[in-house]
Amino acid sequence: MDLEIELKKLASANAFFYVALDPERALGVEDILPNYAIICPYKSWLTEELKAKGISVFILEEEAGLMEAEKIAEKGSYGILQSGIVREYIQFRCAGSNPAHMNVRGWTPHIVVLKTSFLIEDFCKKQGWNLLAPKADLAEKYENKISQFNALKCIVPYPKSYTTTAREVYEKEISYPFVLQFNRGHSGNSTFFINSRADLEDVYKLYPKREVKISELIKGTPYTLNCLVLKNGKALTGSLSAQITGLDAATNNPNTTVGNDWVLPRKLDSKTADEIQSIAEKIGRELSGENYRGFFGIDVMAEESSGKIYFIELNTHQPASVSFEARIHRAMGKSPLLAYFLMDSGVAEVNAAVKDLPPFILPIRARQIIYRNKTxxxxxREEILEKYADKHFASRMTRIKPNEEIWREQMLEGI
Known part of the structure; x- marks a missing residue:
């Protein structure tokens, strides 16, 4: 497939707006997809680089000032979409006639966000915009730890697990160590490795009445895989990567994911790799059966002692490595998941030829590490510019809370 030709066909009757706090998330096809615009709150070295290359970037800070941009960004992508100047920009690009802005003259805007929500879904519907995301109720069902477990426990190989309340766990005899998870969380803040009674007591005090999932602690290597469910029900996969978690140089939280290593999966035998791919396909079929469309990511664990593969969790938003993977795959002459995701928004059915698909095991060296705020x-912003301006992908935000990303290191063989 000639990706550039196919994307130009798509753009002849469609306009795409990727709305994100971090413009890096929107990268991957921005240079070959006409009528693709990135909307973000703050200007940065990245936004300046993109504009210099002719990419359409709408920056709230430039249009409304820093204080207003920060106020809008407090509500995330939903706040950005709600902004009057953003709505005007989207309407202008889709209904205007100024050729300097590459307007597409009346076509419905396609909105892309990193993670959907009920508020975003409802707002886009009221505006008459086409939101390219799974339905919010399905995304929530499969994102939350406990409802996800209840839906998938008969389909994929979880470690020994059960649901109960924090109080019940605290009040009964239980063997250590184990993993305790609350229903909702992000970047490891709802997952706790319980090694002793003292650890359990600390967590119990947080939310004693809440439902929790208790799982056997599996020691081994975690892997992550980006996936996509198309309208035709087919599930596509990206390239398997080893998950880098709790790296001392990058975070203080041992449960926080800080990157991806695409080299380590080469050590897996073909049977194990096929098993991981099979898990992704099973989940894809399950999601498709509920009319789920869009990205998802899975985490699995290869047990150190036995090599057995255990399913750990599913994420129903665009995984953080999708944009980097898109650049990796394009460098290899393959069509990335991001391109298939956007093409699937068109009327024609996407037919993904095997020769164009990303390789399940990447044959070149690639790695990504996210260094987080350890204070x-x-x-x-001033401290970011002073201390991290020379770093690869220094943060595009103006304020970074503890354990949020400061800078990102991306390495690809030959580049």
Whole structure:
């Protein structure tokens, strides 16, 4: 497939707006997809680089000032979409006639966000915009730890697990160590490795009445895989990567994911790799059966002692490595998941030829590490510029809370 030709066909009757706090998430096809615009709150070295290349970037800070941009960004992508100047920009690009802005003259806007919500879904519907995301109720059902477990426990190989309340766990005899998870969380803040009674007591005090999932602690290597469910029900997969978690140089939280290593999966035998791919396909079929469309990511664990593969969790938003993977796959002459995701928004059915698909095991060396704020305070833009300006992908935000991303290191063989 000639990706550039196919994307130009798509753009002849469609306009795409990727709305994100971090413009890096929108990268991957921006240079070959006409009528693709990135909407973000703050200007940065990245936004300046994109504009210099002719990419359409709408920056709230430039249009409304820093204080207003920060106020809008407090509500995330939903707040950005709600902004009057953003609505005007989207309407202008889709209904205007100024050729300098590459307007597409009356076509419905397609809105892309990193993670959907009921508020975003409802707002886009009221505006008459086409939101390219799974339905919010399905995304929530399969994102939350306990409802996800209840839906998938008969389909995929979880470690020994059960649901109960924090109080019941605290009040009964239980063997250590184990993993305790609350229903909702992000970047490891709802997952706790319980090694002793003292650990359990600390967590119990947080929310004693809440439902929790208790799982056997599996020691081994975690892997992550980006996936996509198309309208035709087919599930596509990206390239398997080893999950880098709790790296001391990058975070203080041992449960926080800080990157991906695409080299380590080469050590897996073909049977194990096929098993992981089979898990992704099973989940894809399950999601498709409920009319789920869009990205999802899975985490699995290869047990150190036995090599057995255990399913750990499912994420129903665009995984953080999708944009980097898109650049990796395009460098290899393959069509990335991001391209298939956007093409699937068109009328024609996407037919993904095997020769164009990303390889399940990447044959070239690639790695990504996210270095997070390891202090207990908020880091502001001035400090970012002073200390991290020379870093690869220094943060595009103006304030970074503890354990949020400061800078991102991306390495690809030959580049």
């Amino acid at each position: 207990e305070r908020v880091i502001n």
